[in-house]
Amino acid sequence: MAKVDETAGGEGPAAVFACLEVMKKRADFLACARARRQHTPGFVVQGRKRGEGEALRVGFTCSKKVGNAVARNRAKRRLREIARAVLPGAGKPGWDYVLIGREAETARRDFALMQDELRAALDKLHG
Template sequence: MKQFAFPKYERLLKRSEFVQFTNARQRIHTAHFILLWTHTEDSTLKIGITVSRKVGNSVIRNRVKRLVREFYRLNKSRFVMAHYNIIAKKGAEQLDFQRLSRELANVLERLHK
């Protein structure tokens, strides 16, 4: 079960960690998400999730973040060692877990090409 954990050292938490994505040219857009990533010298896997107020109120934003975290937790092995920021666009609140998983899985496939 520990292989499916989402420990604190795998999360982007500080503002300085998110600022590194401001000029990131490596990005993939989908209908509901933007995936930004940057390779780092420490070769660790970290993920940050950004959901703006345009998506909805706090309850809805937290639900979207929970779903994205769950996708990451279950598909961690499909991510390449890098730092990722998954940004939810307006409309992401309407996705159920299956549709969200399908969309993010397609993003990961495009990432590995």
């Protein structure tokens, strides 16, 4: 039986977040809150430049306005998937991004449309 090379072929889930680091400290979220922001119908993106040559970081948050715990977690899961798909290509190293869910829109909005909105929002933040 031939040995299968697991590194050849497609990428696994761990490789997708290779260039992304998840923010967890309140101070990092507050620093992003004082920086630039871009509103979209499905969510809000906050971004700030930290420094050159550092890893790209991302954070996710939803307030109780989004709904109960189930609704907030669903909205955050969708934001995480959008970030996994878009940030490795459109994000810049050394930047922090915070994606904030919006009431009733983040959980129901079309996924492909939200990806396009994130790309457009990042272009405006960087420009």
